[in-house]
Amino acid sequence: MRRQAVKVRLYPTDKQVQVLAQHFGCARWWWNYGLNKCIETYQATGKGLSQSGLNSLLPALKKDQQTQWLGECYSQVLQSVSLNLSRAYQNFFEGRGKYPRFKSIHHRQSIQYPQKVEQINDCLKFPGKLGVVKAKIHRPVDGTIKTVTVSKCPSGKYYASVLMEYSVDYPTSKTDGQVIGIDLGIVDFAVTYDGKKISKYPNPKHLAKYEKKLAKKQRIAARKVKGSNRRRKATKIVAKVYEQISNVRQDYLHKLSRLIVDNNQVVVVENLNVKGMVRNHKLAKAISDTGWGTFTNFLAYKLEKEGKVLVEINRWFPSSKLCSHCHYQINELPLDIRTWVCPNCGTHHHRDGNAATNIRAEGIRMLSSSGTGEANANGEEVRPIRGRKPKMRHSSVKLEANTVPGTPVQCG
Numbered sequence: 001m002r003r004q005a006v007k008v009r010l011y012p013t014d015k016q017v018q019v020l021a022q023h024f025g026c027a028r029w030w031w032n033y034g035l036n037k038c039i040e041t042y043q044a045t046g047k048g049l050s051q052s053g054l055n056s057l058l059p060a061l062k063k064d065q066q067t068q069w070l071g072e073c074y075s076q077v078l079q080s081v082s083l084n085l086s087r088a089y090q091n092f093f094e095g096r097g098k099y100p101r102f103k104s105i106h107h108r109q110s111i112q113y114p115q116k117v118e119q120i121n122d123c124l125k126f127p128g129k130l131g132v133v134k135a136k137i138h139r140p141v142d143g144t145i146k147t148v149t150v151s152k153c154p155s156g157k158y159y160a161s162v163l164m165e166y167s168v169d170y171p172t173s174k175t176d177g178q179v180i181g182i183d184l185g186i187v188d189f190a191v192t193y194d195g196k197k198i199s200k201y202p203n204p205k206h207l208a209k210y211e212k213k214l215a216k217k218q219r220i221a222a223r224k225v226k227g228s229n230r231r232r233k234a235t236k237i238v239a240k241v242y243e244q245i246s247n248v249r250q251d252y253l254h255k256l257s258r259l260i261v262d263n264n265q266v267v268v269v270e271n272l273n274v275k276g277m278v279r280n281h282k283l284a285k286a287i288s289d290t291g292w293g294t295f296t297n298f299l300a301y302k303l304e305k306e307g308k309v310l311v312e313i314n315r316w317f318p319s320s321k322l323c324s325h326c327h328y329q330i331n332e333l334p335l336d337i338r339t340w341v342c343p344n345c346g347t348h349h350h351r352d353g354n355a356a357t358n359i360r361a362e363g364i365r366m367l368s369s370s371g372t373g374e375a376n377a378n379g380e381e382v383r384p385i386r387g388r389k390p391k392m393r394h395s396s397v398k399l400e401a402n403t404v405p406g407t408p409v410q411c412g
């Protein structure tokens with residue numbers, strides 16, 4: 001069994017917009033009320049509330065005169081909120097997430113339908129008052145629909161994330177084929193080495209292209225009176241600019257990841273600590289704009305879908321400071337130095353190209369040591385340096401373009 005998600009645009013009518021606003025408000029209020037109850041219960045008894053404990057509070061709230069409006073919301077939407085809150089606590093205690101926070105009306109709004117959602121032609125039929133909503137279904141919804149999450153972006157657009165289940169699993173992963181190493185950076189977004197040539201893919205710097213436009217819209221919004229309709233409209237315009245930046249970034253990442261996956265069987269990348277790297281205030285904006293983590297997620301699910309392999313090597317592996325010719329390691333290599341000469345063998349290295357070569361060789365070594373020696377069928381030499389096991393990661397499917405970026409620049 002495998003699961004896959006498709007994100008589609010919704011076009012609700014004015015009446016359906018009112019129903020969604022009501023459901024968003026009920027779900028948000030129930031989340032905040034349940035979170036507050038969990039905190040109070042823990043302070044009083046030392047124990048929290050489970051999902052069933054939260055759901056047991058709903059009947060009394062629906063009968064109470066002050067909160068009887070909760071009964072107008074579809075019941076399973078509220079039960080999904082209880083499930084998500086209990087999972088949020090579980091993720092916190094198991095170290096996978098932060099402590100749950102209260103939700104605001106000014107942030108992204110979403111509700112979840114756990115069942116009984118159907119596709120009718122170019123529409124999605126939801127249970128309860130929402131009914132049939134027109135949708136832009138760009139991919140076939142051909143699996144068993146499990147969960148549908150309806151969300152409203154700050155720009156005012158509505159989307160539905162449809163999670164489907166298929167009885168047929170993904171093909172078995174194989175490592176016999178082309179292996180490519182990828183070094184992610186800021187000067188060049190990606191420098192790759194496939195055993196024959198080094199290729200560069202430029203960093204588009206999406207945020208820099210929109211900074212003037214964004215600053216202008218933000219200044220206009222800042223001059224409006226807080227709480228006024230004009231302020232609200234100006235804020236929505238700012239949100240649309242941010243959404244445009246996000247869309248062009250994801251478009252580039254989808255196209256580049258598709259190009260790499262189509263031409264290679266094994267992809268080797270570094271397991272970068274992006275959260276730690278953005279603490280450097282001089283590089284935080286540039287690193288956040290690149291989208292390295294999103295790019296790795298796109299590679300992961302595309303490779304898994306086609307029976308290919310993603311290998312993530314240790315983030316502390318000295319890919320840039322290691323000579324790919326004689327394996328001599330230098331002590332320091334500041335970020336402003338883009339080329340260097342190996343003091344042992346005299347080989348001239350381009351910083352990123354050398355790193356991509358070393359990343360690829362380390363990935364081959366890891367696959368060979370784990371018993372999948374097909375990736376080393378070329379007879380290439382690998383270094384006896386310890387590394388961690390390959391790691392596979394999954395991501396939900398998002399909107400993907402069909403075209404590919406421009407031809408890569410050859411640098412050696």
